[in-house]
Amino acid sequence: MWFRRARRRPHARNGSRLFVTYAAASLVPVVALGALVLEGYRRDAAEQGREQGLAQAAVIAEIAVAPALNAEDVGASSNIDDGLTLAQSAGLQNSTEQAIFRGSVLRLRLRSFSGRVVFSDDGSTSGGVSITDPDFQAAADGQPRAKVIDSEVIRVLRPLVASASGQSVGVLELYLPYKAVADRFHAQVSRTWWQIGVCLAALYLVLALLAWWTTRSLSRYAARQKYQALHDTLTGLPNRAAFREQADAVLGKGGTGAIVLVDLNRFKEVNDTLGHHAGDELLQVVADRMSAALGPGDVLARLGGDEFAILLPGRDATAAVALLSTVRERVSAEMVLDGVPLNIEAAFGVAIYPLHGNNVEELKQHADVAMYQGKRGANDIVVYAGGGAGHPHQWLVVQAELRHALERDELVLYYQPKIALPGGEVCGVEALVRWQHPARGLLPPGEFLPAAEHSGLIVPLTEWVLRRALADQLGWSATGRDWTLSVNVSARNLEVPGFPGLVLDLLAETGIPAHRLILEVTETALAADADEAAKAVAELSRAGVGISVDDFGTGYTSLSRLRGMPITEIKIDRAFVTDVLHDPQSQAIVRSVIELAHGLGSRATAEGVETAEVRHWLAEAGCDEAQGYHFGRPSPWPQISTQPHLEGVSR
Numbered sequence: 001m002w003f004r005r006a007r008r009r010p011h012a013r014n015g016s017r018l019f020v021t022y023a024a025a026s027l028v029p030v031v032a033l034g035a036l037v038l039e040g041y042r043r044d045a046a047e048q049g050r051e052q053g054l055a056q057a058a059v060i061a062e063i064a065v066a067p068a069l070n071a072e073d074v075g076a077s078s079n080i081d082d083g084l085t086l087a088q089s090a091g092l093q094n095s096t097e098q099a100i101f102r103g104s105v106l107r108l109r110l111r112s113f114s115g116r117v118v119f120s121d122d123g124s125t126s127g128g129v130s131i132t133d134p135d136f137q138a139a140a141d142g143q144p145r146a147k148v149i150d151s152e153v154i155r156v157l158r159p160l161v162a163s164a165s166g167q168s169v170g171v172l173e174l175y176l177p178y179k180a181v182a183d184r185f186h187a188q189v190s191r192t193w194w195q196i197g198v199c200l201a202a203l204y205l206v207l208a209l210l211a212w213w214t215t216r217s218l219s220r221y222a223a224r225q226k227y228q229a230l231h232d233t234l235t236g237l238p239n240r241a242a243f244r245e246q247a248d249a250v251l252g253k254g255g256t257g258a259i260v261l262v263d264l265n266r267f268k269e270v271n272d273t274l275g276h277h278a279g280d281e282l283l284q285v286v287a288d289r290m291s292a293a294l295g296p297g298d299v300l301a302r303l304g305g306d307e308f309a310i311l312l313p314g315r316d317a318t319a320a321v322a323l324l325s326t327v328r329e330r331v332s333a334e335m336v337l338d339g340v341p342l343n344i345e346a347a348f349g350v351a352i353y354p355l356h357g358n359n360v361e362e363l364k365q366h367a368d369v370a371m372y373q374g375k376r377g378a379n380d381i382v383v384y385a386g387g388g389a390g391h392p393h394q395w396l397v398v399q400a401e402l403r404h405a406l407e408r409d410e411l412v413l414y415y416q417p418k419i420a421l422p423g424g425e426v427c428g429v430e431a432l433v434r435w436q437h438p439a440r441g442l443l444p445p446g447e448f449l450p451a452a453e454h455s456g457l458i459v460p461l462t463e464w465v466l467r468r469a470l471a472d473q474l475g476w477s478a479t480g481r482d483w484t485l486s487v488n489v490s491a492r493n494l495e496v497p498g499f500p501g502l503v504l505d506l507l508a509e510t511g512i513p514a515h516r517l518i519l520e521v522t523e524t525a526l527a528a529d530a531d532e533a534a535k536a537v538a539e540l541s542r543a544g545v546g547i548s549v550d551d552f553g554t555g556y557t558s559l560s561r562l563r564g565m566p567i568t569e570i571k572i573d574r575a576f577v578t579d580v581l582h583d584p585q586s587q588a589i590v591r592s593v594i595e596l597a598h599g600l601g602s603r604a605t606a607e608g609v610e611t612a613e614v615r616h617w618l619a620e621a622g623c624d625e626a627q628g629y630h631f632g633r634p635s636p637w638p639q640i641s642t643q644p645h646l647e648g649v650s651r
């Protein structure tokens with residue numbers, strides 16, 4: 001939970017910033033709209049003032065000016081450039097005084113087309129608009145013009161038309177008061193401003209609410225997208241990308257800790273038998289159980305499929321294994337899916353930093369190696385110890401080279417003798433494959449078999465071993481040796497349809513009796529897929545092929561499983577044989593396995609016999625056969641009978 005909360009805070013801050021930006025951006029068009037409306041009102045008011053000035057000037061010209069000019073006939077004159085008569089001036093003075101006195105006119109001038117002032121209300125003969133002014137020229141051409149020249153005055157220039165002739169004889173220049181119009185404009189603008197302000201404020205509020213809702217929705221959507229990008233949708237755990245990010249951050253702080261890879265055993269069986277919905281439920285239950293067992297500073301992630309990863313900061317190998325033991329117990333506790341009780345096992349591969357690496361990928365590779373070692377062995381919690389089966393990314397190279405090795409016949413077979421107890425004669429051999437690599441020399445099976453087992457190469461490889469070993473068996477049979485032949489097969493071989501038929505066909509081709517071939521299957525392989533393994537084992541056994549349980553005591557096979565299988569031989573793992581002279585528990589286990597084998601009608605064969613003392617102890621305990629370096633190291637079959645150790649084993 002701490003991981004998820006830490007990821008959500010930035011989205012809240014980002015949402016707030018987005019809202020402020022959106023709100024500020026929304027304010028700009030609102031203010032611009034208000035300014036545009038006010039500017040429109042200002043232009044309308046100015047236009048109204050001009051129109052009012054033109055109308056007022058027309059009234060003055062018709063009522064006051066034109067009648068005074070008509071006191072004398074000026075109709076024949078084309079202009080008034082020669083001036084006015086005394087009667088005309090007196091008439092204009094009388095007619096305009098009242099307008100000037102009442103303030104409806106601020107200044108009045110009559111001007112000729114040449115610009116001469118022929119009459120002014122104050123008696124001056126100078127001043128006024130320049131004759132080059134576009135407004136003066138327009139008025140001289142018969143087009144009136146009005147202009148607001150400051151906040152309180154409107155200037156009007158209009159043609160002066162004589163009533164008698166109807167012709168323009170000059171220009172009437174009027175200055176009219178604009179204050180009343182301006183006051184009405186300001187009052188109107190004030191009312192309009194409040195109205196527009198309220199509307200714009202309401203609009204902005206709506207936009208702000210929309211911005212808040214939108215940014216909040218976007219922030220939540222971004223948070224969901226971010227969460228989904230970093231979390232597994234089925235279990236809610238961090239995914240591969242999130243685990244990598246968190247692990248990089250923890251490794252960057254230094255210190256020690258562990259990276260663990262977890263893989264569920266037999267998960268495919270649940271999917272195949274109960275359905276994928278049961279598999280999904282299983283993953284959810286396992287995720288919850290592992291989360292409950294981990295500490296607050298630990299990180300659990302699902303990498304995909306049935307594979308999980310755990311980051312354990314601050315823990316050394318001992319502390320990590322102790323915690324994982326608790327995790328394993330919780331995971332393996334019985335659960336019920338679709339009414340079927342299940343016990344799920346898991347393999348844990350542990351890599352310690354900085355001991356096993358300083359970056360996530362290197363540590364994951366080492367943890368992966370340890371995990372697969374756990375899947376093949378008895379211990380399901382394995383700490384990486386270096387070397388081993390190689391890194392998974394190296395397996396790709398090994399697999400490619402191994403394909404060529406099969407084509408070029410670079411593989412060779414060595415055989416380790418099996419000695420009958422107590423007599424000591426060679427009664428059989430176990431075929432062990434080696435690879436004569438053109439660059440790396442002779443490679444033991446541990447260098448390439450793990451890569452083959454995790455690919456389809458194990459199938460043609462096993463077929464090659466069977467063909468070559470049966471051919472060699474024909475060779476030693478021709479010399480009078482009736483040794484049995486033991487060949488190791490993997491769980492994948494047992495799962496391949498038609499594998500029993502392949503074995504029987506090879507026996508028929510070589511003419512080797514079926515009872516002289518023993519197929520060794522690890523205890524783990526028998527438990528990997530019970531149904532397929534049982535079918536293959538049963539078919540081979542019915543044909544007479546011997547079945548040997550290899551590495552007994554290190555896997556997961558229950559006694560009830562052995563009871564139902566036609567087992568020819570049970571091989572006691574070297575882990576119990578090595579210290580059988582000194583460890584009472586190992587002695588008890590070996591004796592129990594021997595009795596179990598005999599009770600099932602099988603032979604008991606001990607592996608890893610290194611000394612004569614161990615050989616004698618096993619013979620006295622009733623063990624049927626033994627093999628190990630005490631009797632001879634693996635070698636090509638013609639050299640088996642000539643090894644120095646074998647010359648005296650029967651003595």
